[in-house]
Amino acid sequence: MGTLRKLRSGLDFLYLAAGVLAAICLIAILVLIVLQMLARWIGEVAPGIPEYAGYFMAAASFLAFANALNRGCHIRVSILLHAVPAKVARWIDVWCFGISAVIMWYFVWFGWRFVNFSILINDISQGQDRTPLWIPQSFMLAGAIIMAIALTDHLVHLLFDGRHRINRDLVDQSFGE
Numbered sequence: 001m002g003t004l005r006k007l008r009s010g011l012d013f014l015y016l017a018a019g020v021l022a023a024i025c026l027i028a029i030l031v032l033i034v035l036q037m038l039a040r041w042i043g044e045v046a047p048g049i050p051e052y053a054g055y056f057m058a059a060a061s062f063l064a065f066a067n068a069l070n071r072g073c074h075i076r077v078s079i080l081l082h083a084v085p086a087k088v089a090r091w092i093d094v095w096c097f098g099i100s101a102v103i104m105w106y107f108v109w110f111g112w113r114f115v116n117f118s119i120l121i122n123d124i125s126q127g128q129d130r131t132p133l134w135i136p137q138s139f140m141l142a143g144a145i146i147m148a149i150a151l152t153d154h155l156v157h158l159l160f161d162g163r164h165r166i167n168r169d170l171v172d173q174s175f176g177e
Contacts (some may be wrong), residue, residue, distance in 0.1 A: 001088045006027070011149070011150075011153055012045065012070075014066075014146060014149070015067050015070050015150060016062045016145065018064070018067055018142075018146045019063070019064055019066075019067030019068075021063045022059070022061075022063035022067065022122055022136065022143075023058075023060075023064075023114070024065035025056040025057070025059045025060035025063065025086070025139075025155055026056075028052075028056045029053050029056045029057060029060070030101060032049050032052055032053045032056070033053065033115065034087035035049060036049045036050075037158045046130075047129065048127055048128050048129030051125055051127040051128075051129045052129065052131075055131070055135075055136035055139075056138070058136060058140050059136065059139035059140065061142040061143070061145070062139065062140045062141075062142070062143025063139065064143070065143055065144075065146070065147040065150075066143075066146045066149070066150035069147070069150050069154070069166065070150065070166060070167065071109070071166075071167060072152075072166045072167060074075075075127060080092070081093070090158070090162060090163075093127075093158055093164060094158055094159065095168045096153065097151055097154050097155040097164065098150045098155055101148060101151040101152045101155050104144065104147055104148040104151050105148045105152075107144055107148075108141065108144050108145050108148050111137070111140065111141040111144050112138060112141060115134050115137045115138055115141050118132070118133045118134040118137055119132075119134045121137050137141065149162065152163075153165070
């Protein structure tokens with residue numbers, strides 16, 4: 001049982017760390033935008049800032065997926081799940097998590113090939129920054145891997161325990177409505 005607890009705490013830490021990295025990426029976007037504004041005010045050119053803001057936005061999005069899933073921030077069809085009997089709802093959840101996990105692992109496989117291809121041909125961005133594209137693609141791939149692990153984690157937990165591990169924070173959700 002100790003090994004399972006360590007695995008559980010390790011996975012929870014991974015999801016939280018990815019969420020923290022996503023937040024850091026959002027702060028980096030803010031800093032880049034402020035730097036670009038300052039550069040314009042003093043008449044200087046800040047090449048590459050829009051490209052880097054885009055890279056950080058993609059990284060923030062993908063890194064936040066698993067943490068958002070665990071906090072119940074992804075859109076789910078709860079009305080249907082509450083309208084059917086518990087056993088039917090469980091199998092609908094199993095089907096949804098199963099399909100989602102398969103699709104995400106497929107995305108990871110193609111993402112891995114995409115990053116390797118960018119390394120192979122030494123693909124660089126078309127902007128003034130001339131960044132090797134495998135670097136921002138790697139952050140997207142890392143977020144996709146973490147999301148695929150999270151979906152698989154929820155599926156396995158649902159199959160063996162009968163419920164998923166999504167904790168809905170109703171206070172956070174009320175601010176978004």
